Amino acid sequence: MSMPLIELCEVSRRYDDGPPALHEVSLTVRPGEAVAILGPSGSGKSTLLNLIAGLDRPDTGTVTVDGARIDQLGETGAALHRRTRIGMVFQFFHLLDDLTVTDNVALPARLAGLPRGETERRAAELLERLGIDRHARTHPDRLSGGERQRVAVARALMNRPALLLADEPTGALDTAAGQDVSRLLTELNAEGQTVVLVTHDLALARSCTSRTIRIADGRITHDQPSRAVAPEAVR
């Protein structure tokens, strides 16, 4: 068996004096897996993703990604971790409307100091690959939601991350655009990209992942093949 890409060991995180957002969560994800994290609102899904991305630290427990202890990183180390290992896609895209589509996609490589020629080449390649090359010089606020999410996925892939994290990537899209993003994630995973997808949507989990982890009240309640998840179990 290959080395885990993500390993969480008894991770707990609590905000202020509320109940734990995550309670002693242990989880292993291997390279090439596509995993859905499913659970009701407030169950701890985004908290889990943020810990893996190094956007947040656990109170107790360890978070290891690609062999590195993320829970021990400072701000600079965590920023480097996100830039080099992680691509993130969010519900509301988080694109910069002042920049063109190309410049949005190229931004992570510029921040990482990749040479200009190579950055432009790779950005152009990604735009073409994701079917948005005709919008290269457009600003994101002129695009449809589905197109914006494609730009966000292209940006997430720019630095060839070991891990693609998506938090409700179809949550703001209509059905057709959502299916489009779902197909895209499926294709990327078929090419070997490891994907962790947070969603409320069982159909999305089934269409683009093979494994579904359900969370309730900060605990993992089920970890099973996506096709085996019963609809009534979701909410």
Ligand SMILES: Nc1ncnc2c1ncn2[C@@H]1O[C@H](COP(=O)(O)OP(=O)(O)OP(=O)(O)O)[C@@H](O)[C@H]1O
């Ligand atoms: N920055 C924060 N400060 C205080 N409490 C927080 C913070 N972030 C999350 N929480 C709390 O932690 C719990 C888990 O939140 P989290 O955002 O992980 O849920 P979620 O499963 O992603 O929900 P949703 O489906 O609505 O996005 C909730 O009770 C939430 O109110």
Ligand SMILES: [Mg+2]
């Ligand atoms: Mg959330």
